[in-house]
Amino acid sequence: LAFYFFFFFVPSDKMNDDGEIASVMGFSGFGKKARTFDLEAIFEQTRRTAIERSQQVLGKFTNFSEAALVFLHICKSCVKYYTIMLFCLFRKQSESSSDSGSDSDSDSELIGPPLPPQLTDQDDDELGPLTRASGSTAHSDEDDDDDGENPVKKIPDTHEITLQHGTKTVSALALDPSGARLVTGGYDYDVRFWDFAGMDQAVQAFRSLQPCECHQITSLQYSNTGDVILVVSGNAQAKVLDRDGFNVMECVKGDQYIVDMAKTKGHTAMLNNGCWHPKIKEEFMTCSNDGTVRTWDLSSGKKHKSVFKPRSFQGKKVVPTCCTYSRDGKLIAAGCQDGTIQIWDRNLSVHTKFHCRQAHIPGSDTSCIAFSYDGVTLASRGGDDTLKLWDIRNFKKPVNVATGLNNYFTMTDCCFSPDDRLLVTGTSVKKDGGNGKLAFFDRASFQKVYEIEVTNASVVRCLWHPKLNQIMVGTSNGLAKVYYDPVKSHRYACYKLRLFVRLCYVILQLPKQLDYPCLPCVSPAHALPMFREARQRSTRKQLEKDRLDPKKSNKPEPPVSGPGRGGRVAAHGGTLSSFIVKNIALDKTDDSNPRQAILRHAKEASDNPYWVAPAYKQ
Numbered sequence: 001l002a003f004y005f006f007f008f009f010v011p012s013d014k015m016n017d018d019g020e021i022a023s024v025m026g027f028s029g030f031g032k033k034a035r036t037f038d039l040e041a042i043f044e045q046t047r048r049t050a051i052e053r054s055q056q057v058l059g060k061f062t063n064f065s066e067a068a069l070v071f072l073h074i075c076k077s078c079v080k081y082y083t084i085m086l087f088c089l090f091r092k093q094s095e096s097s098s099d100s101g102s103d104s105d106s107d108s109e110l111i112g113p114p115l116p117p118q119l120t121d122q123d124d125d126e127l128g129p130l131t132r133a134s135g136s137t138a139h140s141d142e143d144d145d146d147d148g149e150n151p152v153k154k155i156p157d158t159h160e161i162t163l164q165h166g167t168k169t170v171s172a173l174a175l176d177p178s179g180a181r182l183v184t185g186g187y188d189y190d191v192r193f194w195d196f197a198g199m200d201q202a203v204q205a206f207r208s209l210q211p212c213e214c215h216q217i218t219s220l221q222y223s224n225t226g227d228v229i230l231v232v233s234g235n236a237q238a239k240v241l242d243r244d245g246f247n248v249m250e251c252v253k254g255d256q257y258i259v260d261m262a263k264t265k266g267h268t269a270m271l272n273n274g275c276w277h278p279k280i281k282e283e284f285m286t287c288s289n290d291g292t293v294r295t296w297d298l299s300s301g302k303k304h305k306s307v308f309k310p311r312s313f314q315g316k317k318v319v320p321t322c323c324t325y326s327r328d329g330k331l332i333a334a335g336c337q338d339g340t341i342q343i344w345d346r347n348l349s350v351h352t353k354f355h356c357r358q359a360h361i362p363g364s365d366t367s368c369i370a371f372s373y374d375g376v377t378l379a380s381r382g383g384d385d386t387l388k389l390w391d392i393r394n395f396k397k398p399v400n401v402a403t404g405l406n407n408y409f410t411m412t413d414c415c416f417s418p419d420d421r422l423l424v425t426g427t428s429v430k431k432d433g434g435n436g437k438l439a440f441f442d443r444a445s446f447q448k449v450y451e452i453e454v455t456n457a458s459v460v461r462c463l464w465h466p467k468l469n470q471i472m473v474g475t476s477n478g479l480a481k482v483y484y485d486p487v488k489s490h491r492y493a494c495y496k497l498r499l500f501v502r503l504c505y506v507i508l509q510l511p512k513q514l515d516y517p518c519l520p521c522v523s524p525a526h527a528l529p530m531f532r533e534a535r536q537r538s539t540r541k542q543l544e545k546d547r548l549d550p551k552k553s554n555k556p557e558p559p560v561s562g563p564g565r566g567g568r569v570a571a572h573g574g575t576l577s578s579f580i581v582k583n584i585a586l587d588k589t590d591d592s593n594p595r596q597a598i599l600r601h602a603k604e605a606s607d608n609p610y611w612v613a614p615a616y617k618q
Contacts, residue, residue, distance in 0.1 A: 151421040152450045155440060156469050156485035163203060163480040165192055170474030171411055172220035173461040174229065179468040181243065183229060184480045185217030191231065193245060194480075209245050215270075218411055223276045223284075228298070230284050232274035236267040238286050240298060246541065249301040251286070261292045265303040272410070273322045279329040291317035293334050295346075308349045310336050313357055321365045321410060327375045331392075335359070335366030341380060343392065354395045360384050367412040373420045373466075377443075381414040383407055387425050389446060400446035405439065409460050409476070418466040422449070426459025426473070438462060438473060455479060 165184045172185035182194040184205075189212065192205035199206075212233035219232035228248055231239045240249040254264030261268070269289035277283040282298040283305065293308040310318040320334040325346075331353065333343045339362040343354035360366055364383030371378055377399075378390040385405050388398040408428035415424050423441045436459040440450040454473055461474030469490055471483040546552045605611075 151417065151419065151442065152440070154417070154419065154469075154488060155422075155450060156471060156488045157452055157483045158485045159483070161203065161482040161484075163194060163205075163482070164478065165205075165474075165480050166190060166478040168478055169409070169458075169460060169476040170478060170480050171409070171460060172217045172232075173413075173463050173472055173474045173480065174220040174222050175463060175465050175468075175472055176222045176226040176243075177224065177467070178226060179465055179470070182472065182480070182482075183220050183222070184474065185220050185231070186474075186478065187216045188478075189214060189216060191217060191220070191241075191245070207245050211239050211241060211245070211247070218271065219273050219275075221275050223281055224278060225281050230274050230276060232271045232286060234270045236269055236271065236288065236290075238267075238271060238274055238284075238296070240284075240301075249298060251296055251301050252303065254290075261290055261309065262307045267292065267294065272320065275324055277329050278325055278327060285323055285325065285332065287320040287323040287334055289319050291319055293320050293323050293332065295332075306349050308332060308334070308344050310334055310340070310342050312338050312340070322368050324369050324371065326371050327373060333369055333371070333378065335369045335380060335382075337365055338362045339364060339366070339382075339384075341366070341369060341378070341390070343395075354392050356390070356395050359388065359390075359398075360386065365410045367407060367410050368414050368425075370413075370415055372416050372443075373418075379414050379416065379423055381405075381407065381412055381425055383410070387414060387423070387441065389423070389443070402441055402446060402448070408458060412460055413462045415462060415464050416443075417464055418469060424462055424464060424471070426454075426462050428458035428460075428476075429456075432456075436475060438471070452483070454481060 163182075163184070165186055166188045168187040170184055170186045172183075172191075174183045175181070180195065180197055182196070183191060184194070185191045189210045190208050191211055193207040194205050211231050212235055215234035217231065217233050219230070221230045222228075223230070227243060229241045229243070231241055233239075236253050238251045239247060242248050252266040254261070254266040254268040256268040258264045258268075267286065267288040267290055271286055271288050274284060274286040277285070277295075283295060284298070285293065285295045287293045291309060293310070294304040295306045297305050310320050312318050318336040318338050318340065320336050323332065323334045325332060330346055331343050332346055333341065335341050339358060339360040341354075341356045341359040342352045344351075345353045359380060360382035361384040366380055366382050368381040369378060376392060378392055380388050380390065382388065385403065385407055387402040387405055389400040391399050405425060406428045408430075412426055412428065416422070417424065421443050423443055423446075425439055425441075427437045427439060429436050435453040435456050438452040438454055438459055439448055440452075441447065442449045455475050455477060457475045457477035457479075459473055460476055461472075463472040464470075465472070467490065469485075469488055473481045473483070475481070
């Protein structure tokens with residue numbers, strides 16, 4: 001099929017031009033010529049061979065209908081892969097056509113093939129001199145244009161998808177690093193899993209569970225590898241689930257009668273927040289009402305790894321309401337109920353490295369703190385209806401402050417845009433008090449440059465995925481919304497391609513009974529629900545669940561022999577009542593005539609008086 005596409009879609013008069021062939025094949029030049037080949041002769045020979053083989057295959061069938069069925073069945077097996085190949089080929093051709101004219105002179109002096117296009121599209125800071133050595137200046141020109149471009153134009157808000165989590169507040173939201181799976185948690189104790197690859201028009205979650213029973217979910221987050229999920233709820237024990245919702249680890253609960261919280265193995269009060277380490281995939285952090293911030297290791301959940309204890313100005317215990325790691329994972333920051341923001345070195349848990357004592361109004365719960373991508377700026381969302389921007393190098397006063405942002409929830413988010421030029425947060429509204437909004441602030445001037453009216457409820461959670469360039473929002477009326485742009489969101493083309501593949505599969509459905517051997521239908525694993533195989537359940541997990549069931553794990557008691565023991569008696573004869581019942585049942589005498597039954601003892605009573613006669617002898 002690849003050869004047929006090349007011959008039928010590429011004009012023969014352009015076969016001799018190396019530049020045209022290079023642009024079709026997806027790169028900008030062939031380098032220095034070492035040998036000369038007769039391309040026309042090679043292509044013509046290949047074309048004739050393909051036609052002869054096709055005639056030999058089609059000649060075995062008696063009529064045209066059978067040959068058409070064979071061809072359609074082959075297309076059914078291959079259309080999913082070749083549509084992807086053709087899509088990528090057209091995309092590479094369009095990208096290379098714009099750069100081939102400017103790079104033709106510099107590429108003619110290179111020895112060997114140039115760098116692939118995907119390397120030249122990456123960042124200059126990561127590639128260093130490798131990109132600059134290729135001679136391509138298109139990427140640097142685009143960066144100059146983007147620096148002067150308005151950052152509001154990069155907000156993906158032209159389209160939206162609404163996911164119905166429930167009827168109560170969506171208090172937790174998480175998206176895996178690849179952007180394929182979304183997890184939502186709420187005040188209804190439910191955690192719902194949404195798979196964008198297998199979602200149909202009904203837009204339903206493929207799994208719903210209550211991992212913490214009757215506790216509200218306060219925080220959810222995928223690990224940096226995307227294989228496990230941290231679940232923080234209103235109880236004192238955080239849980240770690242796998243991608244399918246099965247329990248991996250549960251943190252231990254501490255002793256609530258110990259005064260020094262550093263001496264106990266875990267939290268003793270309800271949890272407020274938690275997050276994963278950005279570099280170490282086995283480490284995560286939680287904060288609780290017991291006044292501690294603890295780090296944990298996934299491999300050992302029997303005890304915490306380290307303890308950080310926030311203190312007030314008088315040295316008293318302070319409750320941390322939110323916590324986070326820095327982008328490099330070297331700092332740990334916590335926002336507290338007394339309005340302070342305290343930052344520790346990850347390896348030194350005693351004294352704080354940075355400490356701002358009047359970040360927000362005392363008594364207001366700081367709902368979120370987030371580090372920027374450059375690692376030197378910190379944003380805090382306070383319960384005093386403010387959003388503040390801090391420079392940790394000068395942590396005494398905020399760089400910028402935004403006021404008038406209502407906040408009625410203790411988990412209202414704030415986050416940075418992928419290009420680090422915008423800051424996003426949600427606003428809260430009372431019932432029938434208007435629409436909750438998503439506010440965008442310019443990081444440099446800290447002016448509100450854009451806002452989105454989400455729904456007639458409060459906006460609690462917001463998440464801007466750096467790879468997808470999509471915005472996820474959780475609201476107080478049980479909705480989770482996804483905002484995207486077909487042009488600016490990177491995965492939108494993949495979603496369209498997936499729909500096109502599904503359409504091709506439906507169109508090419510053929511009857512299963514065929515009178516000739518055919519090729520097996522090859523399908524990509526876990527791409528669509530119709531191809532997805534059932535997950536093999538682990539017998540060990542089932543045995544652990546059966547052990548927790550008192551009925552299944554109870555050994556049946558053996559039958560009692562003898563008079564009985566432990567409060568249990570034998571089947572018969574163990575007690576007086578059972579003995580009497582047994583004798584009555586086994587008695588063969590006929591008591592139908594009571595007078596005859598009594599008189600049968602008269603002779604024995606007269607011969608051997610025992611009861612009445614001896615009493616009257618004297």
